Amino acid sequence: MANPQKVLVYRHAAVTRITHWINVLALTLLLMSGLNIFGAHPALYWGQKSTFARPWVSIGAEMKGADMVGVTQIGSARFNTTGVLGYSGKPGSREPVAFPSWATVPSERDLADSRHWHFFFAWLFVLNGLVYWLVGLSRGHIVKDLAPTKADLKPKNVWHEIVTHAQLKFPKGEDARHYNVLQKGAYLAVIAILLPLMVLTGLCMSPGFDAGAPWLVDFFGGRQSARTIHFLTAFSIVGFILLHLFMVVASGTWNNIRSMITGRYAIVRDKTGGAA
């Protein structure tokens, strides 16, 4: 490691960077307006129809003695979630609402307006995703940069990546030019499974769409199942984003953010040109 030197390499194409930030905006507003929409009927079911007396998840408010409490029910388990789910707001002026006002757009419960937000950004999100996929496939980004290679998938390599990730040790040299197998797996799962699943389950809640593609509704097990999967997938994406943000910070906040804005990422090289 003689004379290590920082070099900026071009890592993210403009299309990747632009679609990434449009997704940040669209997914944030889709999530927050979606939580507001959920508040209109804060219960989830499985199948085509609602079984009102037996939702598998519900969020509500009820009286407990003299006090109102927020109650979240999952299956047969019930949790007191006062302050966050079911009954929230500043102490003294709490309201019965599924998700707290700081998490929803608009902040007040309003089904009509939250639907306008949701569908506007759903269109942006879908068009953005189409651009990403079309360009990604035609330029080879998805095959070249995201599809795992044979070497990536060797158990020894996978295990090595898991161990080094768990130790928060990340490649700094030439290896940092491309994604490792865990990144590839996570990104592919998001762009090829979770995000499309969001769109498809969302469409299955549309009665107009359902007349055109009843087989897709059946594939998800019914309109209420599709609504359930829509909700679970949304929270899977939230989980991914939290992990993603953690990894960004752990592997070099500013270097990562710069590379997603300008495309340039700093790696360490020794002066002879080899990897450090």
Next chain:
Amino acid sequence: MSLSANRRGWLRAGLASAGALVLGACDKITNSPKGIAVLQSAEGLTRRAQRLLINRKALAREFAPADISPDFRPNGSIDPQDADYLALKAKAFADYRLVIDGLVDKPLSLSLADLRALPSRTQITRHDCVEGWSSIAKWTGTRLGPLLDQAGLKKNARYIVFHCGDTLEETLDGTGVYYESIDLIDAYHPQTILAYAMNDRPLPVAHGAPLRLRVERQLGYKQAKYIMRLEAVEDYRHLGRGGGGFWEDRGYEWYAGI
């Protein structure tokens, strides 16, 4: 330690105030007519995309008798207190007349017996509420399309307005009376019926007795209940508050296929 705790405090305060700023901006957009108009522009895109991509005659899924919901939830008005409606209800709707007028060659006035004497259609379909829930029921009624042909739509008729017998919100100017409107694509759809029976029994009051609309590829608020009069119009903007329906006047989409 204290420095890093301090830093964390600042970071938290910074994030919280940035979040509040964004939320405040979103609320501002929601409350400004221009902002909400931009967001609402997606509705036109949705309607055009669905009309373009989905066969206009595509049928909504029909279900088996075993799928019928035992707990179909009534919504909106469930027991209208309007004087005219109460008078009709007191006589078991014997005096009820469905009026079909507006841009038609031959206005009609039909009793329930007249409607029942017409060819009927029965369908077991899923009712999707804008709130997110679904219930399944069996509806029997007469198809709207042939009825409109009988009245003879004038060339400039573009929408069918459903004037209802229930006041859902007390207002000073009468804009709280329920109404709805659909275009001719949906009016002539084979599953669009004026239903007088639900699950093989006369339509209950909570579900719109004596007559309600089923327009199966749209959300629940389009399924007007307590229908008193059908009016063929060129435009619906002079009615109510101009949105084309009770809920449309209160911010919901006129095209409720999504």
